[in-house]
Amino acid sequence: MCVTCGCDAEGSVTMHVPGQENNHDHSNGHSHSHSNAKTTLSVEQDILQQNNLLAERNKGYFDAKNILALNLVSSPGSGKTTLLEKTLTDLKEELTFSVIEGDQQTTNDADRIHATGTKVTQINTGKGCHLDAHMVLHALQGMKPVNDSVLFIENVGNLVCPAMFDLGEKERVVIISVTEGDDKPLKYPDMFYTSTVCVINKIDLLPYVPFSVDKVKENALKINRNLQIFEVSCTTGEGLNEWYSWLKSKVLAPDKV
Numbered sequence: 458m459c460v461t462c463g464c465d466a467e468g469s470v471t472m473h474v475p476g477q478e479n480n481h482d483h484s485n486g487h488s489h490s491h492s493n494a495k496t497t498l499s500v501e502q503d504i505l506q507q508n509n510l511l512a513e514r515n516k517g518y519f520d521a522k523n524i525l526a527l528n529l530v531s532s533p534g535s536g537k538t539t540l541l542e543k544t545l546t547d548l549k550e551e552l553t554f555s556v557i558e559g560d561q562q563t564t565n566d567a568d569r570i571h572a573t574g575t576k577v578t579q580i581n582t583g584k585g586c587h588l589d590a591h592m593v594l595h596a597l598q599g600m601k602p603v604n605d606s607v608l609f610i611e612n613v614g615n616l617v618c619p620a621m622f623d624l625g626e627k628e629r630v631v632i633i634s635v636t637e638g639d640d641k642p643l644k645y646p647d648m649f650y651t652s653t654v655c656v657i658n659k660i661d662l663l664p665y666v667p668f669s670v671d672k673v674k675e676n677a678l679k680i681n682r683n684l685q686i687f688e689v690s691c692t693t694g695e696g697l698n699e700w701y702s703w704l705k706s707k708v709l710a711p712d713k714v
């Protein structure tokens with residue numbers, strides 16, 4: 458997290474709504490002290506405690522509005538935005554979506570989501586390596602997602618720090634692509650332990666890389682035996698129907714799947 462990785466989670470929020478541009482800056486006021494171990498521990502506790510309170514507030518907002526909030530986490534480049542582009546395009550007639558994008562810099566991902574016609578807000582975290590509940594709260598206040606909808610939050614690409622920051626989401630979806638190695642659940646257990654869903658992406662590349670789907674599933678289930686696992690290729694579309702069915706079932710019967 459911030460204290461141990463040295464990130465400075467001072468960010469700005471850029472709103473991208475189809476047909477409307479509205480940009481403004483935001484600072485969440487994180488401060489850090491590295492003077493000694495005792496101080497570091499108390500700062501870390503303060504940050505996480507404050508985050509958890511705001512995450513509860515976000516959760517209450519989502520529950521009150523019947524918004525299914527999903528936090529997408531992964532290493533950089535696993536295919537989070539590509540999975541979103543496919544999902545938003547293929548299901549736009551059936552479900553109502555909005556997206557919060559988290560990246561250190563650029564509005565590249567928000568631009569890609571915007572191109573699908575979906576309401577999107579980009580959060581740039583600057584030196585920060587994760588989204589936190591306060592950033593999401595601030596984005597929600599600007600974008601006002603509608604009742605009975607699905608909100609995707611694409612976290613900053615990072616398999617470590619985002620695991621520690623509850624955003625108030627209902628489901629945490631960890632994406633791993635086959636080029637990353639099937640040992641990743643064992644090396645980065647927090648992310649797999651705190652997730653409810655695991656999407657194995659880029660299976661079209663399996664013939665070209667030494668990656669065992671059986672092994673990565675075994676490793677992921679060793680860390681979290683309740684993980685719901687999907688195998689997909691966002692390029693060929695293989696496996697996406699199972700992901701879509703799960704998503705629709707969560708919207709229709711949120712606590713029964």
Ligand SMILES: Nc1nc2c(ncn2[C@@H]2O[C@H](COP(=O)(O)OP(=O)(O)OP(=O)(O)O)[C@@H](O)[C@H]2O)c(=O)[nH]1
Pocket residue numbers: 531532533534535536537538539540566613614615658659660661662689690691692693
């Ligand atoms: N072969 C293959 N390439 C894919 C697949 N899904 C995504 N990609 C490619 O992987 C690259 C990264 O995809 P992104 O969707 O930008 O990944 P991301 O996780 O959003 O990346 P960050 O936001 O930077 O963390 C792009 O070049 C995609 O075209 C897939 O299923 N198969």
Ligand SMILES: [Mg+2]
Pocket residue numbers: 537538539566611
């Ligand atoms: Mg992305």
